[in-house]
Amino acid sequence: xxxxxxxxxxxxxxxxxxxxxxxxxxxxxxxxxxxxxxxxxxxxxxxxxxxxxxxxxxxxxxxxxxxxxxxxxxxxxxxxxxxxxxxxxxxxxxxxxxxxxxxxxxxxxxxxxxxxxxxxxxxxxxxxxxxxxxxxxxxxxxxxxxxxxxxxxxxxxxxxxxxxxxxxxxxxxxxxxxxxxxxxxxxxxxxxxxxxxxxxxxxxxxxxxxxxxxxxxxxxxxxxxxxxxxxxxxxxxxxxxxx
Amino acid sequence: xxxxxxxxxxxxxxxxxxxxxxxxxxxxxxxxxxxxxxxxxxxxxxxxxxxxxxxxxxxxxxxxxxxxxxxxxxxxxxxxxxxxxxxxxxxxxxxxxxxxxxxxxxxxxxxxxxxxxxxxxxxxxxxxxxxxxxxxxxxxxxxxxxxxxxxxxxxxxxxxxxxxxxxxxxxxxxxxxxxxxxxxxxxxxxxxxxxxxxxxxxxxxxxxxxxxxxxxxxxxxxxxxxxxxxxxxxxxxxxxxxxxxxxxxxxxxx
Numbered sequence: 001x002x003x004x005x006x007x008x009x010x011x012x013x014x015x016x017x018x019x020x021x022x023x024x025x026x027x028x029x030x031x032x033x034x035x036x037x038x039x040x041x042x043x044x045x046x047x048x049x050x051x052x053x054x055x056x057x058x059x060x061x062x063x064x065x066x067x068x069x070x071x072x073x074x075x076x077x078x079x080x081x082x083x084x085x086x087x088x089x090x091x092x093x094x095x096x097x098x099x100x101x102x103x104x105x106x107x108x109x110x111x112x113x114x115x116x117x118x119x120x121x122x123x124x125x126x127x128x129x130x131x132x133x134x135x136x137x138x139x140x141x142x143x144x145x146x147x148x149x150x151x152x153x154x155x156x157x158x159x160x161x162x163x164x165x166x167x168x169x170x171x172x173x174x175x176x177x178x179x180x181x182x183x184x185x186x187x188x189x190x191x192x193x194x195x196x197x198x199x200x201x202x203x204x205x206x207x208x209x210x211x212x213x214x215x216x217x218x219x220x221x222x223x224x225x226x227x228x229x230x231x232x233x234x235x236x237x238x239x240x241x242x243x
Numbered sequence: 244x245x246x247x248x249x250x251x252x253x254x255x256x257x258x259x260x261x262x263x264x265x266x267x268x269x270x271x272x273x274x275x276x277x278x279x280x281x282x283x284x285x286x287x288x289x290x291x292x293x294x295x296x297x298x299x300x301x302x303x304x305x306x307x308x309x310x311x312x313x314x315x316x317x318x319x320x321x322x323x324x325x326x327x328x329x330x331x332x333x334x335x336x337x338x339x340x341x342x343x344x345x346x347x348x349x350x351x352x353x354x355x356x357x358x359x360x361x362x363x364x365x366x367x368x369x370x371x372x373x374x375x376x377x378x379x380x381x382x383x384x385x386x387x388x389x390x391x392x393x394x395x396x397x398x399x400x401x402x403x404x405x406x407x408x409x410x411x412x413x414x415x416x417x418x419x420x421x422x423x424x425x426x427x428x429x430x431x432x433x434x435x436x437x438x439x440x441x442x443x444x445x446x447x448x449x450x451x452x453x454x455x456x457x458x459x460x461x462x463x464x465x466x467x468x469x470x471x472x473x474x475x476x477x478x479x480x481x482x483x484x485x486x487x488x489x490x491x492x493x494x495x496x497x
Binding site: 017022023024026027028030042044045046047049051052055064066092093094095096097098100121122132133137142149150151154155158161 | 304308309310311312313314330331332333334335336337339346348349350355356357437465466467468469476491492
């Protein structure tokens with residue numbers, strides 16, 4: 001009985017999540033499922049992320065939104081549409097899009113035509129039918145080019161631009177190859193000249209100076225690189241091997 | 244369609260015959276750039292209130308469709324200091340600049356190491372750290388602003404201004420004729436090595452600290468239907484932000 005207060009203190013702490021602070025900045029919050037000298041595996045509620053220990057600054061226990069989400073979800077009846085919608089919005093506001101997705105799916109299971117859940121999951125109503133985002137873009141005449149939906153005209157522009165880029169790259173590679181060949185020829189010529197000189201010297205002919213070699217034809221040496229930080233398709237955690 | 248066109252042409256032709264030539268009607272006068280900008284500054288809350296903002300924190304969410312969303316915290320402390328934090332499913336990435344150099348820790352990418360931001364990204368970040376925006380006191384900042392036309396944004400009349408930053412970067416700013424709010428901005432951004440026209444619209448303006456901030460921002464690229472929607476849940480004016488937040492963290496010893 002005397003141990004009770006101590007246990008009461010321990011039990012909630014054990015339920016707390018783990019916050020893995022990365023060196024410099026950034027965190028991974030979830031539940032550690034495995035940890036060794038090399039990596040720490042963290043379940044973030046939508047998958048497991050492996051973090052190299054060499055990148056970890058410290059790990060602390062703290063209550064996190066995932067704890068709250070799971071506690072609230074456990075109390076909801078499967079057919080409580082309003083409850084799941086409310087929890088989904090809460091999850092979204094607290095940085096848990098995968099849990100929000102799950103909660104919206106739960107709402108849809110009981111109310112397949114629920115507009116709030118459908119829209120939150122990316123559906124669009126077209127001619128009385130709910131279409132996924134991809135289906136809606138396709139139905140609206142957009143085409144997918146290199147993983148992105150765009151107008152056919154834009155796809156044509158991108159395609160032409162990519163072809164021009166490729167042509168420039170090919171020209172650059174060709175220039176580099178030509179340069180390499182010129183280098184090799186130059187080396188061979190140098191060698192031949194040395195041999196000839198030796199032969200000349202051997203024959204005691206007086207023949208002054210070294211020959212000039214033509215300048216190199218430089219290709220394009222720099223390429224535009226770099227994109228700004230954006231969510232893009234990489235909005236799902238992928239670092240360190242998401243499972 | 245042709246019938247309508249013919250009828251219109253005939254009517255116009257008849258009108259030119261019937262009505263004696265009148266002096267051409269003067270087009271509606273467009274205010275000068277200075278007047279457009281002055282109205283915009285006043286609508287935002289006035290120069291004094293804008294200038295009173297020394298630091299800024301905006302917290303919100305960004306939605307990119309198909310369940311792709313993130314919590315975003317954007318902290319700004321001029322000159323040039325900006326820090327943006329994204330949290331997705333318990334994973335938080337940080338991108339920051341101290342006004343000179345930029346760095347990031349992005350667990351969304353393969354390597355979770357502290358890394359330098361490319362120069363062009365840092366440059367863009369620094370430009371975004373101007374809390375006032377480039378139109379405020381643009382002459383003193385060395386920018387140029389030109390009126391380039393009247394446009395319609397979301398069904399409302401807007402003045403289109405060409406803003407050439409002192410760095411040479413060109414942006415277009417659309418000022419609503421009635422409200423004087425900035426309702427759209429166009430810029431060029433390099434994505435996958437190519438220039439892409441980015442269109443950003445601003446709606447749901449509300450004041451914090453006496454200064455107007457848009458609470459809904461939509462970002463799209465030309466020729467693409469996808470839109471990134473930013474919902475700003477909270478704006479904090481003059482929060483305490485230490486300079487250290489923006490500095491590249493020193494590598495710790497483990």
